[in-house]
Amino acid sequence: MEFKHQATVTLAEVAEAAGVGESTVSRVLRNHGSFSGKTRERVMAAVERLGYVPNRIAGTLASTGSRLVAFVIPSLSNIVFPDVLRGASAVLEENRYQAVFSVTDYDPGKEEALAAAMLAWRPAAVMLAGYEHTDGTAKMLRASGCRVVELLDLDGDALDIAVGFSNRAAGRESAAFLLKRGYNRIGYVGHDLKRDTRAGKRFSSFCETLDIAGVPLVAHEILAGPSSVEDGRLGLERLLARATDLDAVYFSNDDMALGGYFHCLAQGIAIPSQLAIFGYNGLDIGRTIPQPLSTIRTPRVATGEIAAQLIVANAPPQVVDLGFELIEGATA
């Protein structure tokens, strides 16, 4: 049972109380069109007195556009997507837009269902992670006529607007960095790559870069399920049990890398002399551990901000590459 619109004050009642027409109240409230100062006073007084709260549902239906922005995100389990939401919501709130969200758990089918549910709210824009959508999702989004923003990836074709950075480039630069440092017995620890396709792209371009250099990946350990610090630790433990002579390990992200780092601390494995560790994301915590984590810092908050700004400004279709920053750190 939902909320009943009980005893809600309507615009008509405000108009009546102020002794003016409904359209006048509407104009005053939206500060649009013309009205006298005196009228304004009376309307505002009535609004105050009655405790009127405009009904945006009705307003949106009557007018031609909504100020809802829909986020369809894969996960809320680590700080990555909250960072994006944070950046976006700051901009949206300033512009009187309202953020709406749902979580797909990295399931493309769920993404399609949730995107459809979102479209029913007729949002000004739908924001999704990356480019990997089902045909149904893509078709539906295109047909909707609503703006679409794909976030945090640039390796593919944008439906409309894309804001982020290249995961392939990130994987490549990570490999190049480790090679430059002279590591040549390199391993990988990652989480479910089928679902997290951006992590998958990083991994594959990482491997390609190693191959080209003639220093192929020695071993890898993939854990099922979402990334976590504990799985990073466990993954490294397993990897080292199989491949004893690694000199560096690339992790699917910082959460996993931190787990690896802690494993080394606990086992007395010297970092980076005995084993180097490299992550991805550039989480704040990586800067405060005794040896700053070597990683790639991604502009997550900025991605949200820019995406929101483009929607608010109704910008034309475009791809915005925000780049990323390689942090040399002390672990690799």
Next chain:
Amino acid sequence: MEFKHQATVTLAEVAEAAGVGESTVSRVLRNHGSFSGKTRERVMAAVERLGYVPNRIAGTLASTGSRLVAFVIPSLSNIVFPDVLRGASAVLEENRYQAVFSVTDYDPGKEEALAAAMLAWRPAAVMLAGYEHTDGTAKMLRASGCRVVELLDLDGDALDIAVGFSNRAAGRESAAFLLKRGYNRIGYVGHDLKRDTRAGKRFSSFCETLDIAGVPLVAHEILAGPSSVEDGRLGLERLLARATDLDAVYFSNDDMALGGYFHCLAQGIAIPSQLAIFGYNGLDIGRTIPQPLSTIRTPRVATGEIAAQLIVANAPPQVVDLGFELIEGATA
């Protein structure tokens, strides 16, 4: 400029195409009321053919209740509120409710403004953190007639529904634990308590408990701004510079405590023999560091889930105490 409802298929067009009345289409789509299997077929075929997406804005206006649930949260900077959102959104999505959110940055004035903006969408419920609201917010919420859920705190009077646990009890038990372990030169490192009133409650009941035991707090260090791992590190560094003989430090939360832990690791301070560390929240990462963090684990995801379930079920006003779990860990 917002999204234009361009060339959108309407229910009337579907009805026309299917050769039935509008209400029949509506009934079929909502699977409510009665209609023949044959009618159902024809309607669904038309829906499919035209690519019809129901307009929930119009539906909500016409019917008597919305399936929007509004979250007004203080922050997205750490994992605490995302955890709550995650728990809630899973339940809401299953029940075809839609989550909407805005972020207050722990500013009560902003909370009032954002709550007002939320109310304009006529949500089924508004979910807020804790009990500390401006009079304006409380009054507005009460007058709205919409359900209100206060989350993550139970120390105060609920407006309607409250789901969480007692922060005062958490502070008290943390102190009792440290006392039981025999620590008696106890310090505190915290972040901005004016804004984060729940952390403030934990701190004050922590201190009261120490006072009662005749072992008052020796020193404390409060950093401006939100909690962070780095500020935890910095806070402990500063605190130890002033108070050299502490044997335990209570932190405002796990992020801060982890910073303190890393400071000790880097400085070669033995934990817990030389200095004990105690946190709050029970983040996953605290379990994977070489010495599991001693802390209090709070049921954040469950808080979101229960809150959502109560709203979906239109439960009566009530206070749900989910409790918390003290993790003994290895740092205190």
Next chain:
DNA sequence: GTGAAAGCGCTAACAG
């Protein structure tokens, strides 16, 4: 500068 009236797309009685 202001009001009357016609919808926005849907749901909810109410007849049939």
Next chain:
DNA sequence: CTGTTAGCGCTTTCAC
């Protein structure tokens, strides 16, 4: 089982 008819509360012409 199904169609017709009023609205939901607002914005938006369009006269005045």
